[in-house]
Amino acid sequence: MMAPARRPVRIANCSGAVSDSGDFMLAQATAGPIDVITGDYLAEANLAQHAEAYAKGEHPGYASTAYDGLKKSLEIINEKRIKVVINGGGLNPKGLAEVIHKTASEKGYNLKIAYVEGDNLLPFIHDIVKPDSQGRLPHFDSDNNQVKLAKDTDNFLQDPNKKIVAANAYLGCRAIRLGLEKGADIIICGRVADASPVMGAAQWWHGWKDDDFDKLAGALIAGHLIECSTYGTGANFAGFDQYSIQELLHLGCPIAEITETGQCIITKHKAMNGFVTEEVVKCQLLYELQGNIYLNSDVKADLTNVAVRQIGPNRVYVSGAKGYPPPPTTKLAVFYRGGWQGEFTVNATGYATKHKYDFHEAQLRTQLDEWGVMKDIDLLEFQRIGVPQENPRSQLEATTSLRLIIQTQHRETIRRFHQAIWHNFMQHFPGLSCSLDARLSSVPVPFLGYFPALVAQSQIQESINIIGHEGEVEDSVVVGPPHITEKLAPRENYDPVSSRALSSFGPSKTIPFGDIILARSGDKGANVNIGFTPRKTYDNAEVWEWLRSFLTKDRLKELMGDDWQDWFYVERVEFAKIRAVHFVVYGALGRGVSSSARLDSLGKGFAEWLRAVHVPVPVKFLEVDPRSRI
Known part of the structure; x- marks a missing residue:
């Protein structure tokens, strides 16, 4: 029994x-x-x-x-x-x-x-993370030869300035x-x-x-x-x-x-x-x-x-x-001294914003070139945040930001970067503004580089340690690696099979994608994932068939617009039981985590951005407003 x-x-x-x-x-x-x-x-x-x-x-x-x-x-x-x-x-x-x-x-x-x-594998890290016969480090995505790594991802190992400070296996x-x-x-x-x-x-x-x-x-x-x-x-x-x-x-x-x-x-x-x-x-x-x-x-x-x-x-x-x-391996998060980082944000209001930011970027790059500083800069980005409201009703509606971010191996370079900003400051475009506490953002900040590696589970001494009544360990057992492992197969990656022509769903209306679709995104190291699924109001077989037919890999690239880079790589799968289409965009977060220069370094806003993009949706789906509850 x-x-x-x-x-x-x-x-x-x-x-x-x-x-x-x-x-x-x-x-x-x-x-x-x-x-x-x-x-x-x-x-x-x-x-x-x-x-x-x-x-x-x-x-x-x-x-x-x-x-x-x-x-x-x-x-x-x-x-x-x-x-x-x-x-x-x-x-x-x-x-x-x-x-x-x-x-x-x-x-x-x-x-x-x-x-x-x-x-904690820090004491053994140089025995674990080392180049193979082709000079490659054991990166988490190294088995996929379609994936390209962001600049400077794997150049830390022999650099004395990039000391490894933590290496922890999952x-x-x-x-x-x-x-x-x-x-x-x-x-x-x-x-x-x-x-x-x-x-x-x-x-x-x-x-x-x-x-x-x-x-x-x-x-x-x-x-x-x-x-x-x-x-x-x-x-x-x-x-x-x-x-x-x-x-x-x-x-x-x-x-x-x-x-x-x-x-x-x-x-x-x-x-x-x-x-x-x-x-x-x-x-x-x-x-x-x-x-x-x-x-x-x-x-x-x-x-x-x-x-x-x-x-x-x-x-x-x-x-x-x-x-x-x-798998016989597990993830190993390696962090090292990445160098120094600096940021500065300026605001432009209203008219001719693009020209204002073009001018500000050219002004700063020209000054850094003249001073011979550019050669010491690993990364310099001018990130344009927001679009001014057309016919604004307030100054804030008309204001957007330009985020300047720099990474370098030299603290002095950050100081020179800010000197270049102030050197031309009074020659600024019309209406420039910034925080009156801008001096606080002038301080060079050390940042950590990140490398997601792989380590064999057999190299890990995972143990449980029981503390006795006197405060000393009374029992300690190393559990050892899994008895059964299985090598990872290539990840599934496919566009929709037997999809319907979008025209078969009838006439469409262009609306924000988020009116009918929910989504969630996040970081996987240097990569960002995103899954799309219909709102409950639209959660039926026909909307699902449209969604899976609509959301191809090329469509995702199109939705990403100017943020898509040709060196990125996309994987796509479907989860039919929950009516979801899932993507991973490799490289979208730069080097990832603490190394990323992205404003949304953890990828949490990626989904909300794409839900705000306007797409053609079949009119017959739009009979009910899903937000009518409030």
Whole structure:
């Protein structure tokens, strides 16, 4: 007789970035029944941001908000026996674990604290990241010979000025699961993959084996859906215009109820604000993907047949993930001293804006040339922000900005850059304005270069470390690499198959794309991803057939307009079960993350820009205004 399946594990996320207050953890612990709290405090560059200060003893190495959340929540965690798995340990998971152990012991709480190590590969980085026989470094996208890297992406290794300051591998859930099996109540991690805390908790709860790949893939998707804090309950949601301002305030974080078979229900505490709908879940599912295969150190999840279905108020059922063995490699985020960066912003008002900015750029470039400074500049961009309102009703409506950004290896070059600005300042175009505190932007700022590398999982010593009553590690186990791995296949990439001629949908009207389409975008290193799906009002088979026929790779290039560069590369796939078309644009964020000179360096605004582009939409789709709710 088979044992009955265990009830779903109820996992509540409390953070999607280091900015999320410790109050979020406390709220998740107190607002309703949960089994596990997870938190993702580490954006891509968080670790490196404080690496040198931590090395000098000037920073604790862990996220202060994670520490704050644990301090505020320890009493209720102890009382309710809630498990906690967070990556807020940053560079120093051991340090945060020791602090929390000390606090819990002093308060008499019966809590076993543990930490995960093994992600820090800085001591071995030059043995891992080294040129192959053709002189290429192991870049995350190096297997795709169609992808070109931005200038200066891979020139850091032999440069003494570009010291590597952090190198952290993305770990999976094996150490987390083992720690929970050994009785740990709180597990502090460093750089684990975003969904790994959720996966480890689900695997422990249900007793899955390491080769239960379909179940692990389902937990990976659940973790992906809740790891970005309030993104799962209405934040960063393209359909926010369907809601009143009051409905958007003070959002709570999401919860995943993960079943024994790996499906999940995304929900939230009833007492908290927010909304969990099919649209919200679809948009979050499409966030920061690399295509139809979602990678983790423990499983590859095929999203092709993932489906979402509203089953009740603020309850969305997610199913259909298919799992396969993980790759033998994992991502390794390498950060190094990139040099110095400077910025300056000027404003132009109203008439002949293009000519004004052309003049300002020529003026500055001419001066830098005459002084012989251009040879020392790695990057110099003049980014035009906004378009003045036609026939403006106020001065602000008529004003746009020119963002000047420079990167160089020499601090002195930044000073010369600003001297060139001031040298010709009184010869400016008519009506120039800038902040009266412009001197503050004249300060050279060091920036970190970023290189997403690959490392063999066999080179990682991932371990779980249990702290005993006396504050010393009483048990430490290296979990080792996955027993089964599978080499990555080339990514799927195709234009629509058996698509309909657009003329067959009848006459069209040119409107903003966002009137009928939702979208979500984000960064994947130097690349930006974007997924498009219909608003609920238009979510039917015919609109889907039009959308997939309309959104070809060439169409995306057309939508990108002047921002498209011929050296970019595009991949496209479809998710028919959620009626979504997904793209990755390789190279669109320059070198990515902390290296990027883009104003929107994380790619979050990419979707909203393309939703604002006017496109021809079949008239027969436009009978209902999706925003009529407000």
